[in-house]
Amino acid sequence: MAQPLIEEQAPETVAATxxxxxxxxxxxxxxxxxxxxxxxxxxxxxxxxxxxPHDPTDQHPEAIRAxxxxxxxxxxxxxxxxxxxxxxxxxxxxxxxxxSILLGVVVVLLTLVMGTGLGMxxxxxxxxxxxxxxxxxxxxxxxxxxxxxxxxMAATGPNLVALVAxxxxxxxxxxxxxxxxxxxAAREADYVTAARGLGASTPHIIFREILPNIVPPLIVLSTLxxxxxxxxxxxxxxxxxxxxxxxPAWGTMVADGRxxxxxxxxxxTLPGLAILALVLAVNLFGEGLRDALDPHMxx
Amino acid sequence: xxxxxxxxxGVSFVVFLTMHLTPGDPVEHMLGQAGRVTQEQIAELRAHxxxxxxxxxxxxxxxxxxxxxxxxxxxxxxxxxxxxxxxxRLPATFELALFAFVLALALALPMGIIASLRPQGxxxxxxxxxxxxxxxxxxxxxxxxxxxxxxxxxxxxxxxxRIDLGLAPPPSTGLNTLDALLAANGPALWSALKHLILxxxxxxxxxxxxxxxxxxxxxxxxxxxxxIQFARAKGLPERxxxxxxxxxxxxxxxxxxxALQTGLLLSGNMIIETVFQYPGIGKLAVDAIAAAxxxxxxxxxxxxxxxxxxxxxxxxxxxxxxxxxxxSPRSAG
Amino acid sequence: xxxxxLEVRELHTYFSTYRGPLRAVDGVSFAVARGxxxxxxxxxxxxxxxxxxxxxxxxxxxxxxxRGEVLFDGEDLLRKPExxxxxxxxxxxxxxxxDPLSTLNPTFQVGSQIAESLRVHGxxxxxxxxxxxxxxxEAMGIPAARQRLRNYPHELSGGMRQRVMMAIAxxxxxxxLIADEPTTALDVTLQAQIMDQLxxxxxxxxxxxxxxxxxxxxxxxxxxRAVVMYAGQVVExxxxxxxxxxxLHPYTQGxxxxxxxxxxxxxxxxxxxxxxxDLVALPTGCRFAPRCRQVMDRCRVExxxxxxxxxGRMVRCHLYDGDADTIGxxx
Numbered sequence: 001m002a003q004p005l006i007e008e009q010a011p012e013t014v015a016a017t018x019x020x021x022x023x024x025x026x027x028x029x030x031x032x033x034x035x036x037x038x039x040x041x042x043x044x045x046x047x048x049x050x051x052x053p054h055d056p057t058d059q060h061p062e063a064i065r066a067x068x069x070x071x072x073x074x075x076x077x078x079x080x081x082x083x084x085x086x087x088x089x090x091x092x093x094x095x096x097x098x099x100s101i102l103l104g105v106v107v108v109l110l111t112l113v114m115g116t117g118l119g120m121x122x123x124x125x126x127x128x129x130x131x132x133x134x135x136x137x138x139x140x141x142x143x144x145x146x147x148x149x150x151x152x153m154a155a156t157g158p159n160l161v162a163l164v165a166x167x168x169x170x171x172x173x174x175x176x177x178x179x180x181x182x183x184x185a186a187r188e189a190d191y192v193t194a195a196r197g198l199g200a201s202t203p204h205i206i207f208r209e210i211l212p213n214i215v216p217p218l219i220v221l222s223t224l225x226x227x228x229x230x231x232x233x234x235x236x237x238x239x240x241x242x243x244x245x246x247x248p249a250w251g252t253m254v255a256d257g258r259x260x261x262x263x264x265x266x267x268x269t270l271p272g273l274a275i276l277a278l279v280l281a282v283n284l285f286g287e288g289l290r291d292a293l294d295p296h297m298x299x
Numbered sequence: 300x301x302x303x304x305x306x307x308x309g310v311s312f313v314v315f316l317t318m319h320l321t322p323g324d325p326v327e328h329m330l331g332q333a334g335r336v337t338q339e340q341i342a343e344l345r346a347h348x349x350x351x352x353x354x355x356x357x358x359x360x361x362x363x364x365x366x367x368x369x370x371x372x373x374x375x376x377x378x379x380x381x382x383x384x385x386x387x388r389l390p391a392t393f394e395l396a397l398f399a400f401v402l403a404l405a406l407a408l409p410m411g412i413i414a415s416l417r418p419q420g421x422x423x424x425x426x427x428x429x430x431x432x433x434x435x436x437x438x439x440x441x442x443x444x445x446x447x448x449x450x451x452x453x454x455x456x457x458x459x460x461r462i463d464l465g466l467a468p469p470p471s472t473g474l475n476t477l478d479a480l481l482a483a484n485g486p487a488l489w490s491a492l493k494h495l496i497l498x499x500x501x502x503x504x505x506x507x508x509x510x511x512x513x514x515x516x517x518x519x520x521x522x523x524x525x526x527i528q529f530a531r532a533k534g535l536p537e538r539x540x541x542x543x544x545x546x547x548x549x550x551x552x553x554x555x556x557x558a559l560q561t562g563l564l565l566s567g568n569m570i571i572e573t574v575f576q577y578p579g580i581g582k583l584a585v586d587a588i589a590a591a592x593x594x595x596x597x598x599x600x601x602x603x604x605x606x607x608x609x610x611x612x613x614x615x616x617x618x619x620x621x622x623x624x625x626x627s628p629r630s631a632g
Numbered sequence: 633x634x635x636x637x638l639e640v641r642e643l644h645t646y647f648s649t650y651r652g653p654l655r656a657v658d659g660v661s662f663a664v665a666r667g668x669x670x671x672x673x674x675x676x677x678x679x680x681x682x683x684x685x686x687x688x689x690x691x692x693x694x695x696x697x698x699r700g701e702v703l704f705d706g707e708d709l710l711r712k713p714e715x716x717x718x719x720x721x722x723x724x725x726x727x728x729x730x731d732p733l734s735t736l737n738p739t740f741q742v743g744s745q746i747a748e749s750l751r752v753h754g755x756x757x758x759x760x761x762x763x764x765x766x767x768x769x770e771a772m773g774i775p776a777a778r779q780r781l782r783n784y785p786h787e788l789s790g791g792m793r794q795r796v797m798m799a800i801a802x803x804x805x806x807x808x809l810i811a812d813e814p815t816t817a818l819d820v821t822l823q824a825q826i827m828d829q830l831x832x833x834x835x836x837x838x839x840x841x842x843x844x845x846x847x848x849x850x851x852x853x854x855x856x857r858a859v860v861m862y863a864g865q866v867v868e869x870x871x872x873x874x875x876x877x878x879x880l881h882p883y884t885q886g887x888x889x890x891x892x893x894x895x896x897x898x899x900x901x902x903x904x905x906x907x908x909x910d911l912v913a914l915p916t917g918c919r920f921a922p923r924c925r926q927v928m929d930r931c932r933v934e935x936x937x938x939x940x941x942x943x944g945r946m947v948r949c950h951l952y953d954g955d956a957d958t959i960g961x962x963x
Contacts, residue, residue: 141562145566146566146569146570150569150584150585150588227434227435231435231437231438234437234439234440235437235438235439235570238437238439238570239570239573239585251437251439254437254439254440254443257443258443258574261443261446261447261451262451265447265451268440268443268447269440269443269444269447272437272439272440272443272444275436275437275440276432276435276436276437276440279435279436279437280431280432280435283431283434283435284431287431524734525729525731525734525735526734526735526736526737526738528690528729528735529727529729529735529736529797530737531690531721532688532690532721532722532726532727532729533721533722533748533749533752533800534718534719534720534721534722534723534749534752534753535718535722535748535752536718539752544737544740547737547739547740548737548738548739551739621739622738622739623738623739623784623786624738624784624786627784627786627787
């Protein structure tokens with residue numbers, strides 16, 4: 001009907017090359033701004049010691065629950081006010097970025113490698129490794145992530161390694177499924193048959209032929225997973241079983257402020273706003289990435 | 300569908316393992332308040348609860364009892380049977396989860412449909428922004444913000460508990476709203492609903508966001524199909540084209556997302572119940588983990604896992620009901 | 633002469649693209665008399681489908697009908713309120729689309745899809761509609777019609793699906809049937825069956841048919857007149873016999889040269905070189921000029937006008953400027 005007509009007259013499709021996709025990404029203003037925000041947060045995290053006006057753990061007993069700058073009774077030293085122990089909120093929020101971003105990146109990388117590796121294995125060799133792994137993946141999906149994370153963290157106490165494990169244990173399933181699905185499809189593809197015909201070895205086929213083709217959806221998934229991980233870590237910290245309380249983390253700060261929501265409401269809300277801002281930026285960027293990398297996936 | 304059993308077994312085993320491999324000792328928790336206790340008393344209690352048996356034996360015992368619905372005594376509730384403790388609070392969580400589920404769908408489905416009718420239009424863009432916010436907000440933060448705005452500043456809604464004191468209707472189903480309806484008790488119904496709104500909204504937000512996006516993109520895809528154009532060519536009014544022909548097809552992938560998202564709803568349940576001090580199994584579980592109350596945690600985990608599996612089952616059935624292509628693969632060319 | 637059932641006058645349908653307006657239909661005029669079969673012929677992208685959609689007023693954003701008149705039984709459809717159009721669609725004018733698998737709703741039984749038409753147009757409802765639907769399928773040559781009603785589209789073969797679509801189309805006794813490439817998605821044997829079916833319906837009900845196709849074989853078998861389109865314009869119109877025996881426009885001539893003929897072995901098939909023009913950035917002058925074997929200087933500069941000839945012939949080409957005698961009439 002009308003649609004084929006338009007498609008025929010469409011401009012040359014954007015080449016599926018890196019420069020082409022980069023151009024498409026950069027033309028999406030929202031994604032670019034979001035990406036800049038993410039980079040901004042990362043920069044803040046990196047430069048925390050230089051940027052934070054105060055030491056995040058310093059308590060100022062004379063200025064407990066000081067109001068943020070827009071209040072008439074604000075204390076000029078503390079732009080965003082202080083918490084129930086007199087600690088500067090702005091500095092704590094700045095330092096909190098470190099935890100969120102670092103954990104986010106580490107966990108995503110871990111789950112990416114693990115999930116993709118297992119997924120490719122399952123997808124390429126099939127047979128019982130596939131059956132077993134897929135069954136495990138399905139089982140994990142039935143878990144509310146929180147329960148397991150809670151169990152681990154309650155067991156080990158505040159422990160960063162355990163936290164990473166808790167955040168990662170379910171995260172690899174998504175990568176696993178995507179990698180497995182793509183590999184399943186790819187192994188029947190012509191270019192793989194051609195490679196085999198030329199005598200390529202199995203590792204070569206997996207890594208040099210198939211892997212480069214499944215990278216784009218994995219990249220998109222990584223960004224979107226990052227958003228989930230950041231919120232998950234914040235949730236755990238909020239419940240008191242995430243990051244050790246001595247390290248400033250946004251989730252912990254919100255929990256700290258719970259008792260003061262009737263009065264010093266900023267203690268709980270401002271750190272949460274930081275979480276929202278970062279996660280929103282990551283999501284927007286991830287969406288822009290998805291649109292650029294695979295226009296067919298677009299709505 | 301028969302994946303039910305191994306999944307549940309797997310889930311229970313994993314939780315069993317983690318809890319038992321943790322350093323916290325339940326007996327010590329239990330006796331914590333009792334003052335000085337001798338080693339013999341501790342050993343005695345452990346033997347009483349079978350905690351001195353090898354893990355495998357304990358697990359076997361656990362499974363055997365679980366099959367009969369007997370989860371043993373709750374360590375953190377003075378030895379009361381876990382079954383009792385959970386049963387007390389299960390209706391509350393069920394009511395909250397149901398409320399959140401209905402709220403999420405009631406918002407997400409119509410919004411997704413309306414947004415799809417004019418892509419990139421004003422409504423669509425607003426809805427998309429809203430959806431992005433919905434999935435980017437931490438649930439606990441949303442709960443707190445809602446508490447502050449609607450509870451503390453505007454004083455419109457309560458911020459904890461299930462119902463105002465003294466208004467509880469005679470419990471028949473355990474669901475305050477239903478009980479209030481059955482007793483034709485207006486004030487009780489209203490009170491129960493008021494207590495559900497804030498936690499329900501906080502729980503529903505991320506699910507509503509994802510479902511709306513799925514519904515929207517699914518509808519957009521369907522509306523571009525040839526059979527929609529043919530339906531118009533038959534002279535059908537637009538509302539029939541969209542409401543009957545398009546909707547039926549667009550719901551198919553949406554049902555899957557709803558099932559998936561409800562799993563996340565259950566996950567958020569624990570956090571929201573904690574934030575709002577809502578007396579359900581979510582809060583129960585959080586407290587139980589802190590107290591190393593294994594049986595209680597296991598029971599709650601099993602309930603969550605069971606719910607998720609049943610939901611997926613329901614989604615599969617609904618899927619087959621909506622899409623005849625699944626029921627009967629092509630018979631003729 | 634009796635008033636034609638359908639008369640399209642200077643129809644212009646454009647699509648807004650970010651590169652500018654795409655002139656899919658740019659000044660198309662033709663007519664279809666009652667009971668006549670007219671073929672709208674051309675390659676993909678020439679605008680024939682969009683013309684059909686415009687007639688039914690089914691063109692949606694980003695397309696719009698910019699100018700022109702579409703007279704159905706004397707009334708201009710483009711000025712009718714939408715509610716009246718809905719009554720016409722599926723009622724007095726019906727359309728059959730190309731691929732019956734994608735044009736039937738996969739989640740409804742075919743019976744209910746036929747009955748729906750009957751119900752919406754007030755012909756029948758409930759059990760009576762179901763009964764009528766079975767009769768319609770039988771009339772289309774489908775055995776065991778009552779059982780077939782309960783089938784879903786994917787459970788039927790391609791030929792049966794096409795018959796279902798035709799059943800829906802004729803269910804409310806239309807006067808005009810627009811068939812958009814009705815056989816393109818089918819294999820050759822099915823094509824013959826479906827076209828036979830179409831011819832039978834046409835006979836029985838005295839239907840006027842607007843047949844949209846790129847298949848010249850179909851045209852010669854079933855149509856009385858042919859309207860040849862290229863790049864959104866009509867370039868030639870004539871009775872089929874006249875057209876096939878003596879095509880005037882170089883494009884039509886080119887089309888005929890593309891068709892292999894069993895009765896003329898040894899004659900080369902010669903494809904038309906070049907490509908269809910970009911409908912957003914059209915060249916000045918004749919749109920076929922870049923590919924025309926008989927192009928003259930004038931062609932590149934000035935758009936030829938449509939020149940009528942005898943016997944309902946018409947051609948848009950500078951070759952025929954001036955002499956009305958060279959157009960039509962004598963073969």
